[in-house]
Amino acid sequence: MIKAVRGTRDLLPPETALWNFVESAVRDVFRAYNFQEIRTPIFEATELFARGVGEETDIVSKEMFTWNDRGPLDSGDAFIPGPTFDRVREHASAKEEESRRRVQSLTLRPENTAGVVRAYIQHDLEKRGLNKLFYIGPQFRRERPQKGRYRQFFQIGAEVIGPPSAGSESPARDAEVLEMLATLLDRLGITGWTLELNSVGSAADRARFNAALRASLVPVLGQMCSDCQRRAVTNPLRVFDCKVPADQPLIETLPRISQFLDNDSLRHFEAVQEILTKVGVPFTLNDRLVRGLDYYTRTAFEFTHGALGAQNAILGGGRYDGLSEALGGPPAPGIGFAIGEDRLVMSLQESAESVMKKPNVYIAPLGAGMNAETARLARELRRHDLIVDLGDENFRLKKSFEAATKAGAKYILIVGENEVKADVFSLKNLATGEQVSVPRAELAKKIQA
RNA sequence: GUGGGAAUAGCUCAACUGGCAGAGCACCGGACUGUGGCUCCGACGGUUGCGGGUUCGAUUCCCGUUUCCCACCCCA
DSSP: OOOTTTOOOOTTTTTHHHHHHHHHHHHHHHHHTOOOOOOOOSSSEEEHIIIIIIITHHHHSOOOEEEEEOOSEEEEEEEOHHHHHHHHHHHHHHHHHHHHTEEEEEOOOOOOOHHHHHHHTTTTTTGGEEEEEEEEEEEEEOOOOBBOOSSSEEEEEEEEEGGGGTTTOHHHHHHHHHHHHHHHHTTTTOEEEEEEEEOOOOOOHHHHHHHHHHHHHHHHHGOHHHHHHHHHHHOOGGGGGGGOGGGGGHHTSSOOGGGGOOOOHHHHHHHHHHHHHHHTTOOOOTOOOOOOOTTTTEEEEEEEEEGGGGEEEEEEEEEEETTTTTTTTOOOOOEEEEEEEHHHHHOOOHHHHHHHHSEEEEEOOOOHHHHHHHHHHHHHHHHTOOEEOOTTTTTHHHHHHHHHHHHHSEEEEOOOHHHHHHHHHEEEETOOOOOEEEEEHHHHHHHHH
């Protein structure tokens, strides 16, 4: 049997109803803040992620699905039967050299911010001023699968990006995005979330902080865990993520980014807090909160939820004022976030069953020739926005009743010879047992009531 | 990538120190030929994840492998 490959999965009904519930809530809420949808390709040039996410990050260095695409003469790593492939190569050998020159390393997107910023640059979106864009879609990382962590996973994200003159740098944007997220979680009925907030400063702040941090680590490093010793070399900020109890006193003595914020960063951070307080969005300051991706500056945040085990972060994001320029674009400060949709769905209290719409009516054809009659009736009723399911003329009535009940239909409509002859149909409420005769013209109205 | 646990019917799970692979639910049929849910009866359902080994005999013990789960690493 061929199965879904490692780290991927099928989303089946009724769970898919829950996904739709989440996504339509997202579209509603984001729309109220004037965000519009963007869809970028699920694969991009590898270089985009190397430059945008950071060469040294775990994502880029070991978690990407990357392959060489060799231009139009073959399909890269796709399976091609030998003989056909050889024939193609023979006749194409003259063009092979050219094909080889077109070799390009491609990668399934491990996140979506880089793609959005790429599109922003490519289509000159700066000319539209401030852009508020959101996306919903699959992302891919070659990690060890775990609950709430898949190799194909889904993210819902949004980005506010534009030229500084459009206000893209303003702390008002940070606060607006955070308030929008609080609204979304509330709307979804998710309680018990925590917003953790920090500022990681400007690029210059981080450079000074990094130098100081490295210097402070030198004398104590020998006493720290092996993970921290490794982090100190690869990514010193991550030392703050350490959970080893013995290391905590040492970590407490290390400098904090908050001590290195320049006046602009400080004012920005304070302004964000002030607005959040005023609009009533609760938050917790966490000066050990760091972000894994290179492009983050200033505001960094995470929403966590206790019921998710070790994978407790339900969404994360922050400001990335230098990303556009790092990708060769114009100055375009921005702030964004990504929600782990798989985890979000997991943390929902509602059962999938409760958000799935049930059929309004199940039509039961009764006897030879009735399929045609019911098809016609179903078409009429569906045009009135009713959810209609139907049986088959060979079903015994009992079987239709059982199918209607199982489908959760509110009514069953019986269509037999007597009904067709009179053009009056038997409509029974499956919950109350009440049954009435209804003329064709009044059916939709009666069912809707 | 590292460490640990698990895998048996569509689903949830049993099966004693190695001895005929089972139950509940679901599904299908019947009791009941144009009136469901409840009840009763019956039927269907398995390469015990896959491959090897030990044994008269393996769901059970051993080795390998795949996948999932838990914890790391890291991250949404």
